[in-house]
Amino acid sequence: MSNPIITTGGMLSSHYLEVTFMGVRYSGAQASGTAVKRCNFEKITGVLLSPAHELSFQIGKEIFRIPTKPDDPKHQAAIAALIAGLQRSVA
Amino acid sequence: MEIFCPECLGALVITEGDRARCTVHGGFYRVLFRRITPSATNSPIPLESVTATTTHAGSAMPPPLPIIPPLPETAARSAAVYCARHPSTTATARCDSCGTLMCANCNLILDGNTHVCPACAAAWSEAPNAKRPASVIWSLAFAGWCTVGLVALLVAASMTKLDIEQGGKLVRGLCTFGIIVPAIAGFALGLNAIKRREKTSALAWVATLWNGILLLILLLALVMGFSMQAR
Numbered sequence: 001m002s003n004p005i006i007t008t009g010g011m012l013s014s015h016y017l018e019v020t021f022m023g024v025r026y027s028g029a030q031a032s033g034t035a036v037k038r039c040n041f042e043k044i045t046g047v048l049l050s051p052a053h054e055l056s057f058q059i060g061k062e063i064f065r066i067p068t069k070p071d072d073p074k075h076q077a078a079i080a081a082l083i084a085g086l087q088r089s090v091a
Numbered sequence: 092m093e094i095f096c097p098e099c100l101g102a103l104v105i106t107e108g109d110r111a112r113c114t115v116h117g118g119f120y121r122v123l124f125r126r127i128t129p130s131a132t133n134s135p136i137p138l139e140s141v142t143a144t145t146t147h148a149g150s151a152m153p154p155p156l157p158i159i160p161p162l163p164e165t166a167a168r169s170a171a172v173y174c175a176r177h178p179s180t181t182a183t184a185r186c187d188s189c190g191t192l193m194c195a196n197c198n199l200i201l202d203g204n205t206h207v208c209p210a211c212a213a214a215w216s217e218a219p220n221a222k223r224p225a226s227v228i229w230s231l232a233f234a235g236w237c238t239v240g241l242v243a244l245l246v247a248a249s250m251t252k253l254d255i256e257q258g259g260k261l262v263r264g265l266c267t268f269g270i271i272v273p274a275i276a277g278f279a280l281g282l283n284a285i286k287r288r289e290k291t292s293a294l295a296w297v298a299t300l301w302n303g304i305l306l307l308i309l310l311l312a313l314v315m316g317f318s319m320q321a322r
Contacts, residue, residue, distance in 0.1 A: 028195070030180060030181075034195075035183065035194075035195030035196075044124070044126070045094065045125070045126045046094035046122070046124060046125045046126065047122075047123040047124040047125075048094070048097055048103075048111065048120040048121065048122055048123065049120065049121040049123055050097065050098075050118070050120055050121075051118075051119060051120075054097070055123075056097035056120075058094055058095060058097075060206075061095070061184050061185065061187070061206050062183055062184045062195075062198065062206070063095060063097045063100065063183050063184065064183065065097050065181075065183075079123070082123075082124075083123055083124055086124045086126075087124070090126065090127075
């Protein structure tokens with residue numbers, strides 16, 4: 001079973017978020033630089049969704065964002081898996 | 092743990108249910124998850140109500156989230172916050188020292204999970220290390236000791252016509268462990284006090300150069316002694 005993944009890309013940016021059993025792997029590339037993060041669910045302190053369906057998660061004092069599509073079942077599955085993993089880490 | 096606004100890194104307040112509003116630019120967000128820490132037990136959002144998503148056991152694809160209705164867009168929301176050094180890059184963190192907004196590239200993480208901007212990191216590295224003054228003092232002490240020892244040895248040699256061969260192991264031992272080893276130690280400590288890209292005091296330079304000159308003199312003396320012995 002493959003891990004739920006969110007991938008979005010454009011002319012100047014591309015984002016990748018993979019939700020594994022242990023945590024997330026994130027990569028956000030922009031024209032000016034790339035941010036790569038890999039962490040466990042325990043380190044994620046908050047997850048927000050903006051009105052423009054941009055998912056953001058906070059690790060410590062860092063915030064990582066990735067655009068999502070509300071009508072894409074893969075994106076919604078990844079978000080659900082992320083939240084489920086976070087709830088699992090709390091329990 | 093406080094949650095920050097993803098756009099301007101301002102503080103978020105919970106308005107109703109699982110919605111949060113940024114106190115800086117007024118944007119609204121849906122809180123999908125918020126880790127409750129002991130210090131945040133007075134949070135208005137209980138964990139159970141944060142999200143309605145659960146995975147079904149054995150199901151490869153969890154059920155999709157309900158589509159969130161669009162929230163009112165404020166005029167200020169469109170003003171995204173950018174990195175102070177890279178105006179075209181959105182900021183992802185705030186400097187713990189000066190509060191400057193910074194992107195992922197500018198976000199330097201120091202020991203203790205401290206996030207600082209490059210300017211603060213440079214200022215931090217210029218601050219003298221607590222161990223360095225001790226190194227300088229010891230380096231100076233070794234330099235002084237070696238100078239006294241070298242001068243005493245030269246004076247004794249000139250006044251009593253001291254012959255190294257006649258003096259035997261005692262003189263060689265005194266030269267080696269009394270002067271050469273301390274000079275090497277002082278030189279190493281002086282070099283330790285001088286760090287690249289860090290502010291170095293003049294005393295550190297003096298101690299290092301002093302020990303270096305002493306080492307050079309001793310090496311020259313050794314070479315001359317060996318060459319004379321070979322004849």
